Amino acid sequence: MTDRRADFPALARYASAIEDFDAMLEALSRPLPRCIWANPMRVTPETLRAQLQQRGVALRPVQWHPWAFIMEAHTQPGTLLEYHQGLYHVQEEVALTAGVALDAQPGERILDLCAAPGNKTVLTAAMMNNEGTLVANEVKAGRLSALRFNLERMGVLNTLVTNLNGFGFPLEHGPFDRVLADVPCSCEGTMRRTPHLARERMPEALRLRTARTQQHLLHRALRLTRPGGTVIYATCTFAPEENEGVLTEVLGDKARVVPFETPGFIGRPGWRQWGDRRFREDVVHARRYLPQDNDTGGFFVARIEVLSPPARGEDS
Amino acid sequence: MSKAPLEPFRVIDPALPVGYWRERFGVSPEAFEGHRFYQRHANLIWIARQDVSPLPGLPAEAIGMSFLRLKGSYPKPTSTAAITFGHLATRNVVDLNLGALQTLLSRQEQPWPSSSDANSDLSPGYVLLRFEGRVIGCGLWLGERLTSRLPKRWKFSAHLLTATESSPSS
Numbered sequence: 001m002t003d004r005r006a007d008f009p010a011l012a013r014y015a016s017a018i019e020d021f022d023a024m025l026e027a028l029s030r031p032l033p034r035c036i037w038a039n040p041m042r043v044t045p046e047t048l049r050a051q052l053q054q055r056g057v058a059l060r061p062v063q064w065h066p067w068a069f070i071m072e073a074h075t076q077p078g079t080l081l082e083y084h085q086g087l088y089h090v091q092e093e094v095a096l097t098a099g100v101a102l103d104a105q106p107g108e109r110i111l112d113l114c115a116a117p118g119n120k121t122v123l124t125a126a127m128m129n130n131e132g133t134l135v136a137n138e139v140k141a142g143r144l145s146a147l148r149f150n151l152e153r154m155g156v157l158n159t160l161v162t163n164l165n166g167f168g169f170p171l172e173h174g175p176f177d178r179v180l181a182d183v184p185c186s187c188e189g190t191m192r193r194t195p196h197l198a199r200e201r202m203p204e205a206l207r208l209r210t211a212r213t214q215q216h217l218l219h220r221a222l223r224l225t226r227p228g229g230t231v232i233y234a235t236c237t238f239a240p241e242e243n244e245g246v247l248t249e250v251l252g253d254k255a256r257v258v259p260f261e262t263p264g265f266i267g268r269p270g271w272r273q274w275g276d277r278r279f280r281e282d283v284v285h286a287r288r289y290l291p292q293d294n295d296t297g298g299f300f301v302a303r304i305e306v307l308s309p310p311a312r313g314e315d316s
Numbered sequence: 317m318s319k320a321p322l323e324p325f326r327v328i329d330p331a332l333p334v335g336y337w338r339e340r341f342g343v344s345p346e347a348f349e350g351h352r353f354y355q356r357h358a359n360l361i362w363i364a365r366q367d368v369s370p371l372p373g374l375p376a377e378a379i380g381m382s383f384l385r386l387k388g389s390y391p392k393p394t395s396t397a398a399i400t401f402g403h404l405a406t407r408n409v410v411d412l413n414l415g416a417l418q419t420l421l422s423r424q425e426q427p428w429p430s431s432s433d434a435n436s437d438l439s440p441g442y443v444l445l446r447f448e449g450r451v452i453g454c455g456l457w458l459g460e461r462l463t464s465r466l467p468k469r470w471k472f473s474a475h476l477l478t479a480t481e482s483s484p485s486s
Contacts, residue, residue, distance in 0.1 A: 084470055085399055086399060107367065109369065131365060131367060133367065133368045144377055152396040153396065156381065157365045157380045158364065158365045159364075159379070160370070161376055161377040161378040162376055164374075170374060173371045
């Protein structure tokens, strides 16, 4: 067990905070199951399964999500004809929780603030049944092509793609019913795909800078959402500075973290404390998805209800 | 370092794109009800759901999906439009067998019609390519020969189609 701990110096800081820490490292050491979901804008899950079966590619249904499967074959899921036809999307199973929490509805006006490469964007469009308006924003011009490729491949017809800094997304284009803030983070939860991260301790200054960026993005997301609307704050990291810490810094009395369910998929409550730092009470409604609980990557999702309109002249 | 400002998308009269799909592929204009067509440059028409509300003064990089290319001798449906709306087509559709698809994916010409009994009521221009009952993209048919307009990146996955024949049991 100590050996395993030596393989994950980047996560050593969580050893005492996560009681089954060794089980977590054990899970992170295994290859990640390949998850895909049938595109309801193009095909039913049953038809997709039958069609891939014909090709010799077996799918095992993911019990908690009606569209999702684990691809059991030798095949690279991104190289099949059915992938190019947009019959399915390849996405980490744990990331589907952000879609469940967002609960996008047909006809709504929704903003994906940090959209590329578009995995959660296409999931959102599918949940909207391709109806309403979905603004897919990405600050990095070099990532727009991946975003557009996925939108076109999946047959999405309800999007506008914009290339703006999320901090400054113009308020006059709000308010939105829902905003997805799937923010850039230290990606500690993705180590099953990017093992080199396990060996790289994040410098404190960088951690601080990352958290500042996340705070700016969440702050903007709140201001772009109508009162009573929903913001989803999501990261793929275990770091409380980037999760509960950001919620505590930003929400104030403008918004509150509310419960959501992912029945059949285990999530743990957000942390109230990290070292000397206390976080706001409602962070317990956020969900920490740990690799050992569902055999996935790690993920953090908070569903946030916006309480009041942003005050005039408030600084962003 | 700001880039040149984007030209805004303009809503266009649906007559051209809808008329083209009706004339060429026999798709009823009703199939496009609930959608709007847009143009930014002369060469490309876009399609989006009509409830997509624009962002006034904020030109988008893209709206909905690219739909019809107007450059060249014949209008060409984009691959994504072919895949999205092609199932409604009643003419100028070519049913490919595995061999013909592999020929096209390797960017070689496929003689067409391939035998005297094959469906040959095609007219010159872009045709929709159907494989195993689904439209997968476009080809260009100029009489006797079919050439691929399937996305070039697809050639790398051509070998995977052989699974239909060899059916590995794993």
